[in-house]
Amino acid sequence: LPYYSVRMRASKSKPHEEGGKHISGGEQLVLFDEIRGAVDKLLLKSLTHSRGTPDFAQIQFEIVDEPIQVISPLTITTHITHSVDEGQLLAQNLLMKCGVPFHIIQKAYLLMEDHAELSGAILIDSKTGRRLDESHGNGKGIRVSRMDWRDENFKKWNREIAANQNDRLKEAITLASKVSMHQATVAELCWSDDPDYTTGYVASKKFGYQRITSLKEYGDEQGCRIFFVNSSEDITKYIDYLKKNPVLIQW
Ligand code: PML
Incomplete structure (x- = not known):
């Protein structure tokens, strides 16, 4: 049976390519009979986000012709940290363990702050700190699409492994499992x-x-999504994978 990609994006003021504020987005990969449920869920998500009430939203579905790749979820570890400083220091140490040098991490943070209105991920060359995605879209980052985790399978994993976390984790x-699967990804x-x-x-x-x-602190609306990338890989193909290759997570 074919799968369908269902996508939502919502923004305030104007469609966000034209400079409106990004409110939320969402991705599902479902069977034909599940499209209605998916649209409903995404509509609810767009209407009830704590970044605000949207005045523009778009929900679309399309059939996926490419074969679906089934992959395992990444293993999960939770670090309870007690301050943003402690959390950020830990994040930077983990990135360095993945092979991203400290000065590149600093550069990436500066790039993020310069582009507060991102709705997708920015791609940073893990050797030079150069941004790699700007020539591949509207400058608002790359939107990873066409991935999902079937509910029953996620619920089982969530019960047994993750101690019943929320849908945000799902x-x-x-997304992180799809992204890290590709050999060009150094870390996210x-x-x-x-x-x-x-x-x-x-x-x-x-x-x-x-x-x-x-x-980050409560009340802060500045999010972050950075992929540190090995630029000796073909970046156009990599972005194509992120946007187009359908992936289902199965535990
Ligand atoms: C988001 O939903 O905007 C990103 C959430 C990242 C953390 C999810 C978690 O592990 O709880």
Whole structure:
């Protein structure tokens, strides 16, 4: 049976390519009979986000012709940290363990701050600190798409492994597992742009999904999603993989 990619994006003021504020986005990969449920879930998500009420939203679905790749979720580790400083220091240490030099991490943070209105991920060359995605879109980062984790399978994993975390974790680890699967990914650094959510992570194939409970202060709407990339790989192909290759997580 074919799968369908269902996507949502919501913003305030104007469609966000034209400069509106990004509110939320979402991805699902479902069977035909599940499209209606997926649209409903994404609509609800777009209407109830703590970044605000959208005045523009788009939900679309399309059939996926490429074969679905089934992969395992990254292993998960949770670090309880008690301050943003402690959380950030830990994140930087993990990135360095993945092979990203300290000065490149610093450069990446500066690039993030310069582009506060991102709705996707920025790609940084892990050797030079250069941004690699700008010529491949609208400058708002790369949106990773076409990935999901079937509910029953996620719930079982969540019960047995993750001690019943929220759906945010499901979406994040699904994305991180797809991203880290590709050999061009050195590591990912992410935290939410939701002002009510301070947990983020460093993900890599080698160390898995390393959650950190305090990567920013409550009330802060500045999120972060950086992929540190090995630029000796073909970047156009890599971005194509991130956007187009359908991936299902199965535990
Ligand atoms: C987001 O949903 O905006 C990113 C959330 C990252 C952390 C999810 C978690 O591990 O709890």
